[in-house]
Amino acid sequence: MGNSVFDLISVQFRVKSFWPRWTALDSLLCGAFAGAVAKTVIAPLDRTKIIFQVSSQRFSAKVNLSLFHINKSEGWAARLWRGNSATMVRVIIWATTMGYQGKALPPFPRFLRITGRTTAAMLTYPLDMVRARMAVTAKEMYSNIMHVFVRISQDEGIKTLYRGFTPTILGVIPYAGITFFTYETLKKLHTEKTKRSQPYPVERLAFGACAGLIGQSASYPLDVVRRRMQTAGVTGSSYSTILGTMREIVTHEGVVRGLYKGLSMNWVKGPIAVGVSFTTFDITHNFLLKLHQTGYFTH
Numbered sequence: 001m002g003n004s005v006f007d008l009i010s011v012q013f014r015v016k017s018f019w020p021r022w023t024a025l026d027s028l029l030c031g032a033f034a035g036a037v038a039k040t041v042i043a044p045l046d047r048t049k050i051i052f053q054v055s056s057q058r059f060s061a062k063v064n065l066s067l068f069h070i071n072k073s074e075g076w077a078a079r080l081w082r083g084n085s086a087t088m089v090r091v092i093i094w095a096t097t098m099g100y101q102g103k104a105l106p107p108f109p110r111f112l113r114i115t116g117r118t119t120a121a122m123l124t125y126p127l128d129m130v131r132a133r134m135a136v137t138a139k140e141m142y143s144n145i146m147h148v149f150v151r152i153s154q155d156e157g158i159k160t161l162y163r164g165f166t167p168t169i170l171g172v173i174p175y176a177g178i179t180f181f182t183y184e185t186l187k188k189l190h191t192e193k194t195k196r197s198q199p200y201p202v203e204r205l206a207f208g209a210c211a212g213l214i215g216q217s218a219s220y221p222l223d224v225v226r227r228r229m230q231t232a233g234v235t236g237s238s239y240s241t242i243l244g245t246m247r248e249i250v251t252h253e254g255v256v257r258g259l260y261k262g263l264s265m266n267w268v269k270g271p272i273a274v275g276v277s278f279t280t281f282d283i284t285h286n287f288l289l290k291l292h293q294t295g296y297f298t299h
Contacts, residue, residue, distance in 0.1 A: 026292075030284040035091045038277035043087065044080035045269040049262040050135040053227040054235055056253055083134030086145050090127040094120050121168055126161040128168075132230040141234070156233050164229035167242050171222035179215030183207050209274045216266055221259035224249065 039046075130148045142148045152160050186207040190199050199207065216223075225245045232239040239245040249258040 026285075026288050030281050030288065032092050033284050034277040034281040035094075036088050037280045038273040039087050039091055040081070040084055041276045042269040042273050043084040045265055045272075046087075047080065047082060047135045049265040049269075050132055050227055052262040052265070053224050054132075054136055054231045082139070083131045086127045086131040086134065086148075089145070090124045090131070093124050093127070118169060118172060121172065122165070125165050125168065129161050129163070129230050132227055133234060136231050137234055152233070160233065163232070164226040167222040167226045167229070170242075171219040171226070174222075175215040175219040177215075178218045179211045182211035182214050186210065205274070205278060209271060212274070213267060213270050216270065217263060220263050220266065221246070224259055224261060 126149070127145075129152070130145055133148050133152070134142050134145075142151065149161070152158075187199060190203065190207070191197060222242075225239075225242055228235075228237065228239045228245050228249070229242075231237075239248070246259065252258070253261070
């Protein structure tokens with residue numbers, strides 16, 4: 001949930017994997033860098049979404065623009081990209097843990113890959129907690145990543161770093177299932193219509209983007225619950241369980257305006273992230289390929 005950029009890059013890598021001397025390390029470098037650049041570009045939108053997710057305030061374009069003026073003493077870059085450093089570390093760890101496959105996987109290996117996704121989520125979850133806390137607070141409260149870790153550990157206990165982890169894992173199930181089902185369905189319909197066994201790269205991109213957005217939309221309420229639980233220590237709320245959090249959100253804010261608050265922001269930043277990640281992946285891929293061809297890299 002929230003890592004469709006990596007899923008789409010892995011689709012593209014299947015197309016690139018036939019290049020001579022292209023290795024898993026090259027794929028890892030390209031994927032990690034592409035993911036980091038994409039996440040940095042959409043960081044302001046991501047922070048805005050998180051602020052809305054943990055607030056009872058209604059989501060609107062007018063209020064959305066006003067959020068960019070909060071905490072003016074921090075400077076505009078700090079306001080818009082606050083917490084992005086935690087995201088960068090998480091991207092690198094996630095890419096290293098998951099890797100990128102050079103071919104389509106049969107059912108059982110795909111199941112193992114979902115298990116790997118769960119493991120990666122567990123290893124990187126504290127950084128996601130840090131990202132959320134920094135997104136909704138000023139620099140005076142948390143100055144950097146280590147400061148967040150230290151304060152949470154001292155004030156709330158180490159186990160707080162994993163508060164909201166359960167809805168994250170539960171969200172992986174509908175996200176992965178619906179994304180895979182949608183992607184394969186679109187491929188099947190494409191084959192029936194065009195009589196071509198395999199889509200072109202740009203078609204794979206479109207199918208993957210569509211599947212990712214549908215999967216994220218289906219699991220979005222659990223994403224809202226996760227953010228509420230992660231930031232409970234700084235918002236003064238008492239979100240401690242999934243059902244309790246959902247009940248409180250629905251009671252005070254409604255189903256659509258509460259559990260789906262900020263979803264439209266996902267629809268905006270999703271295509272941007274995909275476009276940036278694929279462009280960066282291609283540029284990095286071509287650069288590394290030239291280094292291979294000129295003999296700078298040897299394996």
